Amino acid sequence: MCRIVLMKNLIILLCLIFVPNVYAQDEYTAELYESYCQACHTAFGSDAPRAFDDSIWSSRLERGLDVVVGSAVEGFGNMPAMGSCMECTYEDMEDLVRYMSQPK
Numbered sequence: 662m663c664r665i666v667l668m669k670n671l672i673i674l675l676c677l678i679f680v681p682n683v684y685a686q687d688e689y690t691a692e693l694y695e696s697y698c699q700a701c702h703t704a705f706g707s708d709a710p711r712a713f714d715d716s717i718w719s720s721r722l723e724r725g726l727d728v729v730v731g732s733a734v735e736g737f738g739n740m741p742a743m744g745s746c747m748e749c750t751y752e753d754m755e756d757l758v759r760y761m762s763q764p765k
Contacts, residue, residue, distance in 0.1 A: 690753070694760055696746075697745060698761065699712070709738075710761070712761040713761065713763065715764045718758075718762030719762075722758075722762060726755065730751065730754050730755050733757070
């Protein structure tokens with residue numbers, strides 16, 4: 662019994678350590694970010710939410726991930742539809758939002 666509890670706790674600990682970093686370690690998402698998002702999402706004075714600033718992204722994500730991704734897909738403010746990433750899929754846009762909304 663003790664062994665089962667220990668194993669469950671170990672699995673939970675491993676999930677807490679590794680799951681939050683899944684998107685930050687995805688090379689394709691990082692490449693898309695650098696090609697299509699970085700210029701606006703790191704520029705001071707831009708209306709785009711700053712990448713990797715979780716305090717800015719958390720208020721947006723309170724509306725729901727689908728709403729935020731939908732805005733990115735359709736275009737919002739000065740951001741063109743899909744952030745001009747015509748190779749991106751909806752899932753790529755989800756990954757990009759998750760990637761930029763995590764603190765670095």
